[in-house]
Amino acid sequence: MAFKKKFTPKKKFCRFCANKNLPVDYKRPDILKDFVTDRGKIIARRITGTCAKCQRKLTLEIKRARQMAMLYYTATHSADLLKKM
Numbered sequence: 001m002a003f004k005k006k007f008t009p010k011k012k013f014c015r016f017c018a019n020k021n022l023p024v025d026y027k028r029p030d031i032l033k034d035f036v037t038d039r040g041k042i043i044a045r046r047i048t049g050t051c052a053k054c055q056r057k058l059t060l061e062i063k064r065a066r067q068m069a070m071l072y073y074t075a076t077h078s079a080d081l082l083k084k085m
């Protein structure tokens with residue numbers, strides 16, 4: 001079969017530049033979650049289409065969100081997370 005199923009390359013544009021009302025904020029995990037994999041990894045810019053400027057901010061906010069989230073984890077949980085980081 002010649003038809004390869006790859007990551008669907010939809011129209012790429014920076015979501016944060018396109019929508020000024022969309023905040024890049026660690027307090028908005030509902031937005032950030034679109035830019036991380038289900039395992040919590042940040043999705044590459046070339047896939048999401050985010051521009052360099054916003055991606056830099058996004059990375060920062062995601063890292064901040066991670067640190068915040070870790071505060072809410074139980075002791076056993078955070079110890080496990082720290083090992084992976």
Ligand SMILES: [Zn+2]
Pocket residue numbers: 014015016017018050051052053054055
């Ligand atoms: Zn942008």
